[in-house]
Amino acid sequence: MAAKAVVLLSGGIDSSTTLAIAKNQGFETNAISFYYGQRHQIELNAAKKIAKQLQVERHLIVHVDLGAIGGSSLTADIAVPKNRNLEKTTDEIPITYVPGRNIVFLSLALSWAEVLGATDIFIGANAIDFSGYPDCRPEFIAAFEQMANLGTKTGVEGTKIKIHTPLIQLTKAQIIRKAIKLGVDCSSTVSCYDPSTDGKACGQCDSCLLRKKGFHEAGILDPTIYQT
Amino acid sequence: MAAKAVVLLSGGIDSSTTLAIAKNQGFETNAISFYYGQRHQIELNAAKKIAKQLQVERHLIVHVDLGAIGGSSLTADIAVPKNRNLEKTTDEIPITYVPGRNIVFLSLALSWAEVLGATDIFIGANAIDFSGYPDCRPEFIAAFEQMANLGTKTGVEGTKIKIHTPLIQLTKAQIIRKAIKLGVDCSSTVSCYDPSTDGKACGQCDSCLLRKKGFHEAGILDPTIYQT
Numbered sequence A, B: 001m002a003a004k005a006v007v008l009l010s011g012g013i014d015s016s017t018t019l020a021i022a023k024n025q026g027f028e029t030n031a032i033s034f035y036y037g038q039r040h041q042i043e044l045n046a047a048k049k050i051a052k053q054l055q056v057e058r059h060l061i062v063h064v065d066l067g068a069i070g071g072s073s074l075t076a077d078i079a080v081p082k083n084r085n086l087e088k089t090t091d092e093i094p095i096t097y098v099p100g101r102n103i104v105f106l107s108l109a110l111s112w113a114e115v116l117g118a119t120d121i122f123i124g125a126n127a128i129d130f131s132g133y134p135d136c137r138p139e140f141i142a143a144f145e146q147m148a149n150l151g152t153k154t155g156v157e158g159t160k161i162k163i164h165t166p167l168i169q170l171t172k173a174q175i176i177r178k179a180i181k182l183g184v185d186c187s188s189t190v191s192c193y194d195p196s197t198d199g200k201a202c203g204q205c206d207s208c209l210l211r212k213k214g215f216h217e218a219g220i221l222d223p224t225i226y227q228t
Helices: A013-024 A042-053 A101-116 A138-151 A172-181 A206-218 B013-024 B042-053 B101-116 B138-151 B172-181 B206-218
Strands: A004-008 A028-035 A058-063 A120-122 A162-164 B004-008 B028-035 B058-063 B120-122 B162-164
Touching (some): A004 A101, A013 A028, A013 A042, A013 A120, A013 A172, A042 A058, A058 A101, A101 A120, A101 A138, A101 B101, A138 A162, A138 B101, A138 B138, A172 A206, B004 B101, B013 B028, B013 B042, B028 B042, B028 B101, B042 B058, B172 B206
Parallel strands (some): A004 A028, A004 A120, A028 A058, A120 A162, B004 B028, B028 B058
């Protein structure tokens, strides 16, 4: 019987590729997504599509009201920045950073892993493109893993919990090449922080700019329909 | 100006006493409670009452659907154990343990602390009465603190985040004495895992048994109205 893994799935390219990697490594994949008060449900619909295409064992959507906590342009009423020069912004923490988001999401994934009897958790965290997000760095992931092993029944009973971050040192172009190789349907994924109501990507937020640049550098046609 | 603290408040004696301690130490207190799919809202009403009595600066209630994740008699359709011999059950992890609950709650408290600009988080975790809960142990709290300092903007920018656990080594009787000394209205607190619809404590779950025992040992009259 395949070992069970819990995979955080947002519906973007990174998490979809991470799911495909977990599957390719032989895990029984259990995808977890979050409705956390983000501005749009389009990414959750993408997550559902990808979960189905990659034939996960289970797909759980958990409601967690990060919007009540606030503090980010992704959950609060603050404008998403557009057309920033990404080369010049790598050291600052952007306004799209949701405080502690990966910590909360990993905690909920850990909780579900305990219930399922899974000891492997996959997250598409990336330290290259999101160098401004403290909760995407390898030293944070290592500390979370340590905490998980001390604070859960599984960890205490001696089965080691492992947080897998297969994309952590890859560029967007490398991630896109891996996605294509593993059969991820990139046209089903959504990266945009601020899509139109009919699902078109804005083409101007940090996430759209990174995606465009990644496809360009990978030499692969970007299937995304942009507004601009 | 007083330093800001975020205090996890469930509405039980432990968290209410912890809130009183934070206040007594001179912090501006910001209480956070969770609607997490627990069987009853009675404890949230208790939390609201205590927050008001102890004059917190803010009281935030965050919805997080731990019920969807399942695995515990507190969130899933599993009977709450009654009249167990607590002397004999200290080494096993009880069915009332919600997998990773303190990890999820601390993560959400941490997220709010970032938004508020607070670096102090108080939790009424107790390693004596809840020795079966891995996420109540001092070594877990230390690991969480370390992770928080690596995974947040506050921690990365050099202001140390501190997780305070003032009750961690106290017996229930000691906690009750401290509660009385600091003016906590124990009759407003709710400990029961399985109260009746009109708010009466069952008197038989682990939490009721611990509460009764604690008041008895402290030599203080228990103001709780029990069904039995």
